[in-house]
Amino acid sequence: MPYVTRNKNGKIIDIQQGQSDNSEQWEQENTAEHKAFIKDNAMPDRAKQALTSSDNEMARVIEDLVALLMEKQIFVYTELPEAVQAKLNVRKQLRQDLSPLDNLIDEDSVIF
Numbered sequence: 001m002p003y004v005t006r007n008k009n010g011k012i013i014d015i016q017q018g019q020s021d022n023s024e025q026w027e028q029e030n031t032a033e034h035k036a037f038i039k040d041n042a043m044p045d046r047a048k049q050a051l052t053s054s055d056n057e058m059a060r061v062i063e064d065l066v067a068l069l070m071e072k073q074i075f076v077y078t079e080l081p082e083a084v085q086a087k088l089n090v091r092k093q094l095r096q097d098l099s100p101l102d103n104l105i106d107e108d109s110v111i112f
Contacts, residue, residue, distance in 0.1 A: 003015070004016075015037060
């Protein structure tokens with residue numbers, strides 16, 4: 001979510017993806033004011049950065065949606081195209097590799 005910095009007149013003068021020393025206010029994305037600021041200031045790099053950030057967030061949303069649909073048995077994983085299965089498998093493995101502490105205790109094993 002973007003943080004904005006405004007001038008004395010209340011006009012947006014900067015938009016950042018994270019809070020910084022200068023950012024004063026968190027705001028909802030994609031407002032008309034944000035779009036106008038990006039267009040008026042011709043900031044293709046920041047617009048691309050915002051889109052990339054949004055893409056990354058949407059990828060996780062889609063992964064969670066697929067997991068939920070499978071859990072509710074709305075569809076079977078093997079019904080997905082092989083390329084989609086491969087991409088989901090790679091992302092799942094990457095997430096597991098990045099969080100090794102999550103799997104220290106096997107939920108099926110008895111501790112006591």
